[in-house]
Amino acid sequence: MNVKNIEESPLKQRLRTIIFGTDTPEGKAFDIALLVSIVASIILICLDTIDSLHHAYGELFLIGEWMFTVIFTLEYVLRLYCSQNRFHYARSFFGIVDLLSILPSYLALIFPAANFALAIRVLRLFRVFRVLKLLRFLADGNLLLKAMLQSSRKVFMFFFSVSLIILVLSVVMYVIEGPNNGFSSIPKSMYWTIVTITTVGYGDITPQTPLGQAIAALTMLIGYSIIAIPTGILTAEISHEMVKVRDLRKCSNCGKKGHDNDAQFCNHCGSELETLDSLTRP
Incomplete structure (x- = not known):
């Protein structure tokens, strides 16, 4: 060298x-x-x-x-x-x-x-x-990544359930409204259901019959009901990972746990703690 x-x-x-x-x-x-x-x-x-x-x-x-x-x-x-x-x-x-x-x-x-x-x-x-020098914030990014990986199966099941709801509502709206009201096919009805259930609502396709409008209102309510589910799943996993990290940050000298994420030294004996990045790295 x-x-x-x-x-x-x-x-x-x-x-x-x-x-x-x-x-x-x-x-x-x-x-x-x-x-x-x-x-x-x-x-x-x-x-x-x-x-x-x-x-x-x-x-x-x-x-x-x-x-x-x-x-x-x-x-x-x-x-x-x-x-x-x-x-x-x-x-x-x-x-x-x-x-x-x-x-x-x-x-x-x-x-x-x-x-x-x-x-x-x-x-x-x-x-x-x-x-x-923002690399020190990668520890928080690693924690978020681990939480997302832990909740991936739950989120997948959630989207699978939502897909079934969208399919059922699309078929129902296609049968009730029909091509005369813009629901010319089931895929077109699925497009309307997705933009409605996600509360986007472009308005290019709207139900005209009273029964169709009632189902549309129900679809909107379902959208508001399920929109917070992925957030709740991820938030719960993040909280769980944060608790795990706090438990993992055990002082090698005195064995005390529960240190803050940004703590560098043990608040009991003053010994240096292991970095958060090394504990949260996938």
Whole structure:
């Protein structure tokens, strides 16, 4: 490792510190400038999709887009140049996203429609987790993920039951209302049932008969009744996981349990506690 560092040029080591080192002032400034460029590029792409602005400032948008493309291309090349393991970076999530965010501009020279794929550049905003040190909040994300996995079977059974209700109501509405009132088929009736039971209600298909309207009112009430069930299931699992975590955070020195999720030291003997992230990691 020392031989490798000696063989590397000071410029390469300096670039690595700036580009990959988020703990240094230069690294933070570089990442923040990169995030600002990404946001500006995304705003430019969004504005270019407005016809009036595209006709008025289309050339400026094109110049700006190529300016950002050159910046991101240079950044990608520099990352490959100063990376300790270029193959590892190229295969990483950020490496793939960095490449995909510049390819559409070059592909657009051959396939103009490919330029709309530039919206994938928004994925690069995930770098904010590294810049702002938000990785410490991943423990809460892991807890939520475990709760979702634990409740997956219950949620599946819930959606299966709702699907049966939708199917029954769709058949009933198709029989009662019929094609004359817009319910021309069972799939069309299923569409109406779904938008009604989810309380969206586009209004493009409405029942006309008194019996159909009564069933529609019942469907709306069913929708309000079941809409809170998945939330209740997930909330119960989250509470269960939080209790488990509090029980798991046992002090290795005195054995005391029930520490807060953000506690770093035991409130009884002062010993250092195991991190929440290590306990909630799937």
